[in-house]
Structures are given as structure tokens and as C-alpha cells.
Amino acid sequence: MTVTRATCEALDAADPLAFARDRFVLPDGVIYLDGNSLGPLPRAAAPRIAEVIEREWGRHLITSWNLNGWIDLPAKVGAAIAPLIGAEGDEVIVTDSTSVNLFKCAAAVLRMKPGGAIVATRGDFPTDLHILQGLASLTGSELRFVEEDELVAAMTGASLVVLTHVHYRTGLIRDMAGLSAAARAAGARVVWDLSHSAGVVEVQLNGCEADFAVGCGYKFLNGGPGAPAFVFVPRRHQEAFHSPLTGWLGHADPFAFVDRFEPAQGVARALCGTPPILSLAALETGIATFEGISLAAVHAKARGLTSLFIELVEDHLGDAGFTLQSPRDSHLRGGQVSFAHEDGYAVVQAMIARGVIGDFRAPTTVRYGFAPLYVRYVDVWDAVRALVAVIQNGEHRGERYAARKAVT
């Protein structure tokens, strides 16, 4: 059966998540397929931030740390993230950026088993690899960047493995249970980066016996630009987890003002300095966009949207130079689809000029993210129609998109 716009309208009419779109402010005339780099504005965010500014900061001033529970926000928002990633509420806390949290977890793992190598895969997310280079030079650890099919063998003699769960470029979902077990058998521990997983695919951290995880607040969790990130430390590792960044808010009793550092009990020891309250308030509204929604339903719709996109691109643009970089099996694919195209940057820019926002990842990747809470099947249809028009009219050609902007 050929898919038409009417087919897509019927899919939207039957979509059990259709109601969630109203939880966001989405500008007219824009199809937002970039949810994985910055989620859109939750409808509740602006009034909540205004309240925090005017009432809590403006009127209650410093008393808000107690009166309005500011001091508890990192743990409270962490507990709200926990069910989205298969963790217990006291195993997740919100703090710092993903990069900084990765450093803390990676260093804590090396401290648990000093002397072993650090393993990661080539082509994984740059900040993860860069942080590991800094950590290796600090600790003198051997650093092994390997290919995907060398991963398990490279774990022999390792202490630490760092992997993104959903790959930022291809959208591949890695086998969390299998790779965690392989690492365990080799005496190593894995730190999982859930930046492209949290809020779009089903994640069962405890179900997979995952050791540690970090993840991003501003992508599918809709926390706003530069939202703080989260850390997962399971109960079984909390006692042995020692963050290298022993800031005062990770202390057992920060307001005792003593000289000697003593870590807090539980995941709170992953905290470092004073939390960004305005950003935490925004992130809390982002997490609330998942209220009453199961990640199984979200993931199922992500599979539907991404499969439709691949099918339509290949049907309508089969000879236009797009090569699928994402897994074809929808069960191995996160909420994004990537195609390589030699004019990838210009194609993405020409699509943005038509109101379809995606992103480009050097050197040739055209990446579209399909966030199931607000993307409709008709949006997928309309985006592919725009892509057909761009290619047929050659809108991506010429001088206009020859120079790249700073952020792609």
C-alpha cells in the first residue's frame, strides 16, 4: 500500500500520545525535528520560571533555599527522572553538565579498580572521548579507542568502559544488558551516557544491571538550553562511589562548615557546588511533560515515526544520494534517523529555510529527531515533501549555504 498524507492523518487520529503535543509551545509554520539537540519549550516552563523569579527569588530571597525547597531540587528532579530510565528515585540526582558528570563517574570507577585501561569506541560522542583523554592524562591510564566489533575483546584488562546507549550519529541502540555483563565478566564497569536515550527509548538501568549512567537534560527531556544533567549511581555502588570533585554540596553536612570532606550518603555525594535553580525549575517542567505517559508507548511511537520517515525518503528520494546511516531494524534504532548526503550541510540549511528544523553532523550526516510527545505522522509526511522540493529545485545548491555557521 502506498502511504499518502491521508494515511498519516489516520495514524495521528489513532495515536494514543496525540494529547501530549499540547504540553508544548510550538511555533506556527515550523516542523521541529531537532528534539534531540534541544527539546522545545514546555507550556508550563515560562509561568513556572516567572513564579520562581518573582515570588521565590524576588520576595522570599535567600529563605527560598528552605522555604521553597530549592536545596532539595537536585534530588527531587532526579527522582522524577528515575522512572523514565528504569532506576529508583534515590539513585538519580541532577547536577552539573553531562561532561562533568561523566568525568566524575569515570574517575570514580577508576578509583574502584585502579590500574586498568579505559575503553571507548571511535566515533562516539566527542565530549565523552575528550573527557576520557583528560582523565587518562591525569591518571596515567591506558586509553583504548576501538571499533564496535572489538569492544568486548578490548574489555580484557580494563577498569572502565564508556559508551553512549543510543549513538548520536547513527541512532544505534547498544545492548546495555549484554555489554554490561561482558564488562562485568572482564572485571570492568560501564558508564552509560543516556543523552540520546532518556525520554525517547525504554531504558532499564537496573533491569540491565547497569553500573553507572549520566545523561542530558535539554534533549528529549525538554529541560531548556544548558539544562543541568543527571547522574545515576545504583544503591549497590553508592558506598564505593567517590566523586573526584569533592565540592561542599556533596558533603555529608555542608552547613556544618568543617574543613574535612566527608561524602554524603547515597547519590547526593555526586553533587559538587550550588545548583542552578532557574534551570532546575525549567527542567522540572520538562520532565512533567511525561506525566502519565509510559516510555514503552513513547518508544513504540518513535519506531513508527522513524520507520515512516525512512520509508518515505527511500520511496520519494531513492536516487537523490541519501544513504541510510541508522539501523534498518527499528528495534535497534533510537528516536532519530540519519542519512549521509554529500551536500548534507546545505540540505539541512535549505530545509530550515522551509521551516523544517533538523541538524547536520560533520562531515556528511543529515539527522532528524522524532520526539514522540509532539511530532505527528503528518509532520513526517510534510518534512519529506519539503525535502523532495529542496532536492528537485536544487535549493541546497549555490553560494547561500557554502559557509557553515558556528553551531550546526
Ligand SMILES: *Cc1c(COP(=O)(O)O)cnc(C)c1O
Ligand atoms: C548532548 C550530549 C552531551 C552533552 O554534554 P554537555 O556537557 O551538556 O555539553 C554529552 N554526551 C552525549 C552523548 C550527548 O549527546
